[in-house]
Amino acid sequence: MEQPSQAHPDLDRRRFLRWGIAAVAAAVPMPAWATALGSAQRRLSFVNLHTDETLTALYWANGSYQRNAVKDINYLLRDFRTGDVHAIDLRLLDLLDTLQHRVRSQSPFQVISGYRSPATNAKLAALGDGVARRSYHMKGMAIDIALADRTLPALHQAALSLRAGGVGFYPKPGFVHVDVGPVRTW
Numbered sequence: 116m117e118q119p120s121q122a123h124p125d126l127d128r129r130r131f132l133r134w135g136i137a138a139v140a141a142a143v144p145m146p147a148w149a150t151a152l153g154s155a156q157r158r159l160s161f162v163n164l165h166t167d168e169t170l171t172a173l174y175w176a177n178g179s180y181q182r183n184a185v186k187d188i189n190y191l192l193r194d195f196r197t198g199d200v201h202a203i204d205l206r207l208l209d210l211l212d213t214l215q216h217r218v219r220s221q222s223p224f225q226v227i228s229g230y231r232s233p234a235t236n237a238k239l240a241a242l243g244d245g246v247a248r249r250s251y252h253m254k255g256m257a258i259d260i261a262l263a264d265r266t267l268p269a270l271h272q273a274a275l276s277l278r279a280g281g282v283g284f285y286p287k288p289g290f291v292h293v294d295v296g297p298v299r300t301w
């Protein structure tokens with residue numbers, strides 16, 4: 116089910132061009148939908164629901180991604196079943212930052228699933244549960260999340276409004292999947 120975009124397509128287009136120019140000027144990955152990324156600092160907070168680990172990471176400051184903070188995030192979002200750590204796509208971090216601003220949440224992202232190793236993904240796919248065999252979780256490009264201070268439908272609507280990649284709604288287990296693959300919804 117496709118939700119209507121909140122912004123006029125032309126506005127999105129203009130925004131895209133603006134950020135496109137900014138990306139060239141700054142020589143950093145700057146996604147087209149990055150409307151909330153103007154601030155000098157970008158911070159993300161997580162709680163991993165499987166391991167109970169928490170993290171607040173200032174992952175962008177002084178005009179660049181912060182290596183150690185990104186490393187900490189990669190670790191928290193590891194495959195907790197195997198211990199495998201994988202680089203998380205920086206565009207996904209920016210998507211989360213934008214999403215948090217969009218829903219005006221003060222809560223850390225509850226992480227249901229971040230990186231998934233091929234072994235773990237195959238195991239979960241075999242169990243059903245809507246796990247794709249060729250999942251963006253295996254590329255560090257996807258995350259399954261919830262927010263304690265926002266309803267799942269509110270988080271879902273905000274994710275859809277970004278039109279930043281894939282968005283999946285899983286009300287039963289209680290999370291929203293977002294990824295930085297092609298824009299699609301399910």
Ligand SMILES: [Zn+2]
Pocket residue numbers: 228252257258259292293
């Ligand atoms: Zn997912």
